[in-house]
Amino acid sequence: MVSPVPPTYDSVRVRVPAKINLALKVGPRRRDGFHPLATVYHAVSLFDEVTVNRAPPGRFSITVTGEGAASVPRDDSNLALRAARLLATSFTDESVAGARIEIAKQIPVAGGLAGGSADGAASLVGCSMLWDLDLSPEQLRRVAALLGSDVPFAMLGGTAMGSGRGEEVMPALARGTFHWVLGFAHQGLSTPAVYRRFDELNPRPAVPRVPVALMEALRAGDPEALGAALDNDLQPAALDLQPKLGRTLSAGLELGAVGAVVSGSGPTIAFLAGDENAAVDLAVALSSEGLCRSVRRATGPVPGARPI
Numbered sequence: 001m002v003s004p005v006p007p008t009y010d011s012v013r014v015r016v017p018a019k020i021n022l023a024l025k026v027g028p029r030r031r032d033g034f035h036p037l038a039t040v041y042h043a044v045s046l047f048d049e050v051t052v053n054r055a056p057p058g059r060f061s062i063t064v065t066g067e068g069a070a071s072v073p074r075d076d077s078n079l080a081l082r083a084a085r086l087l088a089t090s091f092t093d094e095s096v097a098g099a100r101i102e103i104a105k106q107i108p109v110a111g112g113l114a115g116g117s118a119d120g121a122a123s124l125v126g127c128s129m130l131w132d133l134d135l136s137p138e139q140l141r142r143v144a145a146l147l148g149s150d151v152p153f154a155m156l157g158g159t160a161m162g163s164g165r166g167e168e169v170m171p172a173l174a175r176g177t178f179h180w181v182l183g184f185a186h187q188g189l190s191t192p193a194v195y196r197r198f199d200e201l202n203p204r205p206a207v208p209r210v211p212v213a214l215m216e217a218l219r220a221g222d223p224e225a226l227g228a229a230l231d232n233d234l235q236p237a238a239l240d241l242q243p244k245l246g247r248t249l250s251a252g253l254e255l256g257a258v259g260a261v262v263s264g265s266g267p268t269i270a271f272l273a274g275d276e277n278a279a280v281d282l283a284v285a286l287s288s289e290g291l292c293r294s295v296r297r298a299t300g301p302v303p304g305a306r307p308i
């Protein structure tokens with residue numbers, strides 16, 4: 001029998017989704033500065049695309065186009081570049097690895113949608129194929145966790161529970177497809193600043209636990225029950241830093257959303273609609289209110305970082 005020859009690629013394109021947090025329960029700040037979380041991640045159909053191309057050994061470069069491209073760093077703090085370098089130093093003879101990385105963004109920057117983490121995850125998937133690395137999912141997950149708390153989920157996708165500082169992920173049972181309307185704000189919010197405000201507002205937070213009602217709503221595929229169970233401990237902190245978000249939340253609920261929540265550290269707001277038609281109506285009505293920079297429909301869950 002002839003053993004299969006692994007394909008070699010000159011270039012790999014990876015599509016990776018944004019996430020929202022259906023629940024985000026936050027505990028007391030740990031000694032290392034992070035907060036213990038009990039979260040439910042949900043990947044939605046708003047995607048960045050990351051293409052990694054062969055480059056001479058030791059040479060790494062990055063270009064960024066699309067939504068918010070001007071505010072994405074091009075230096076070593078870019079998560080896609082950090083991911084490629086980390087993978088190269090961890091798993092290759094550095095004399096072979098190099099990458100020219102192109103990011104096409106649709107996920108708004110600093111929106112609480114984990115766009116940077118998504119690009120990091122996509123770069124890990126793309127570079128491991130480009131360099132023919134034969135890594136197990138667990139090896140990749142460990143590198144992902146080093147890059148950021150949200151990166152392992154961006155690799156996994158779907159709907160998943162997150163614990164630890166968010167880096168421990170486990171797929172959750174969820175039925176059907178949910179229809180979301182995302183309201184993007186005019187200005188971003190800094191994740192560390194929102195966690196700091198959370199600490200000020202909550203001197204003694206409880207041990208975080210995912211709400212049982214939310215897991216039941218997911219298992220039943222019931223949008224009304226899910227809408228009622230959406231729960232984000234960072235929401236008061238985000239609203240405190242951007243008070244206008246409160247008006248947007250109320251407007252979406254008055255316009256017929258079955259639930260609304262600030263996504264992660266914000267400022268994007270995720271509105272849940274009862275079905276696809278309701279999502280179309282809600283998106284149109286919310287746009288005409290003029291409270292958001294822009295409004296987009298998305299469905300979830302969708303898969304994590306995948307080559308296309």
Ligand SMILES: C[C@@](CO)(OP(=O)(O)O)[C@H](O)COP(=O)(O)OP(=O)(O)OC[C@H]1O[C@@H](n2ccc(N)nc2=O)[C@H](O)[C@@H]1O
Nearest residue numbers: 033034035112113114148149150165191192195264265266
């Ligand atoms: C809030 C969440 C919810 O999913 O997402 P975003 O809204 O940023 O997308 C995450 O916890 C963000 O995860 P991520 O953006 O990957 O954070 P990291 O790079 O690991 O950490 C950035 C900073 O956020 C704070 N941080 C992050 C995670 C955590 N469990 N506790 C924290 O206090 C720390 O100040 C840390 O220095």
Ligand SMILES: Nc1ncnc2c1ncn2[C@@H]1O[C@H](COP(=O)(O)OP(=O)(O)O)[C@@H](O)[C@H]1O
Nearest residue numbers: 077078079109110111112113114115116117119
């Ligand atoms: N590839 C990237 N795309 C977007 N932002 C990035 C990227 N790499 C690093 N960053 C940095 O991460 C910060 C947070 O961006 P992002 O991940 O989009 O938001 P959030 O943490 O709110 O989900 C940005 O302000 C930017 O400085």
